[in-house]
Amino acid sequence: QIQLVQSGGEVKKPGASVKVSCKTSGYTFTSYGISWIRQAPGQGLEWVGWISAYNGEKKSAKKLQDRVSMTTDTSTSTAYMELRSLRSDDTAIYYCARDVRVYDSSPNYWGQGTLVTVSS
């Protein structure tokens, strides 16, 4: 079955970087894109970005464009999201999610979430 398994929680200091992984299985990795979405404590869902595992096309939220990088490793069917220059308001659960189907990037199959805590 389709699975997305994310890396474990991280605690980082302000100004540091974090890299979250999303290892996938159960489908052809290069046929779908991966979204990244986060939820800060007590807040709603916020879209971070999307990357195509087929051709590397990327989209990211304007407020994060300068600090976020998304990559894929087709050899291990893993997607990565790196966030640099961390601030306290980056503290959130970060989710990866696979497209619902080919040619429809709506996030559907989700990872379990990774808590990133930014604190001095």
Next chain:
Amino acid sequence: DIQMTQSPSSLSAYVGDRVTITCRASQSVSNYLNWYQHEPGKAPKLLIYGASSLQSGVPLRFSGSGSGTDFTLTISGLQPEDFATYYCLQNYDSFWTFGQGTKVEFK
């Protein structure tokens, strides 16, 4: 960026009630509008994609409608397991945006 205004922000209803949540876009998103259910401690769940298509496995009491700027999620016959927060998401252009969420509570 396209802004998504979701209403109401919260509601209380009885089991069996018909519940309607709306989402309005600041400009047309065609039918690139999805609805998600999010329970505490769990990953969000896709309910409706393409404004009105029911995702596989989602109960028939959930339905979506609308196009352009105005969209509606309807739950026909609220069940106890529907206690959650619901979000709309537009993925029309290069910068996707979620609505603020609607928390559904039971009376």
